[in-house]
Amino acid sequence: MADNLRVAVIGAGRMGADHIQRLHSHIHGADVAAVVDIDLDRANAAIADIPGAKAFATAAEAYESGDVDAVLIATPGFLHEAALLEALERDIPILCEKPLTPDAASAWKIVEAEQKLGRKRIQVGFMRRFDTDYAALGGMIRSAELGELLMLHCRHRNPDTPPGFTNEMLINDSVVHEFDVIRYLTGEEITSVQVRLGKATSKAPAGQHDPQHVLIETESGVLADVEIYVNAQFGYEVATQAAFEDGIVDIGGDGGPYVRRAGRWGGVVTPSFIERFGAAYDVEVQAWVDAALRDEIGGPSAWDGYATAACCEAGVEAQKSGEKVAVTLNEKPELYR
Ligand SMILES: NC(=O)c1ccc[n+]([C@@H]2O[C@H](COP(=O)([O-])OP(=O)(O)OC[C@H]3O[C@@H](n4cnc5c(N)ncnc54)[C@H](O)[C@@H]3O)[C@@H](O)[C@H]2O)c1
């Protein structure tokens, strides 16, 4: 391996392009060696200011160039399974954007393929684990300084959705973050998911019922409710209120200056995930690079990807049935304990 990790980024869309710039400009110990996109013009545009990087239309061509030590997968979720299996065959470090895959069966195939290698190669892009607000809340839960955590009230609001964003994706592309972060904060698995469809906005594209109310239960009975509202127009908001025995904690308020002036007050509304989680993505990718140089992973594993995919599958079933759906997991393999 070269001194720096030579990374291939697959998918140069919204998230991929952001990660390419991050790896090029902010991350130590890694270089963008290759960008892969079926839209070759987009791949070429993404490497325009990165000397030495090459553009390819397929991952196989990038791997065959011999210049790739690790891969960051940023194609849409339904394409992750094939890209992950191809990368696992090469036995290289992988940072896979969330979701690992959209459903439990395909996610379990990935867990099985990784187990055959006998070591963890996949880190899943659940960047909220690297966000300072979530880290602070996690610390308060673990220290029990406010007593036991009882409930979480989560708001997940996007201004709008990209073309092709389906009704199922409200669960398996968006609420997948809450599934992960609730497991992370509580240290427990999720046992059931229920989805209520109420009054819908007229601003949602055809086929999407937006917003939705998701009710989640964990092993010890912590209840979490999620408002997923992906065509909220005003901006981007990911916030949580936690109810403890001895106090209430809010995280995720908009950042930026809060100004009182000329008899008015106000602040800045975060326009998208890029601004809200920019610092978390930096820490996430740096943790991945540092760990990959030691042949390890530095964040959520394929097991976390599988467990959340099982929640997503239950959630999509609950969207359709209106019933409370139990989440069942296979036994956790030794590799992830
Ligand atoms: N962690 C986060 O906050 C966050 C934010 C946005 C997106 N994401 C995730 O990032 C991933 C990408 O999302 P996006 O919004 O950037 O999507 P996007 O549609 O903007 O970009 C996807 C790119 O993949 C390319 N592509 C499609 N098929 C391909 C193939 N077979 N081989 C190579 N390239 C191919 C497309 O041409 C496009 O450039 C998804 O998994 C999404 O859930 C995560």
Ligand SMILES: O[C@H]1[C@H](O)[C@@H](O)[C@H](O)[C@@H](O)[C@H]1O
């Ligand atoms: O892919 C994006 C991304 O994961 C964002 O963090 C989330 O807020 C959006 O809902 C989702 O569509």
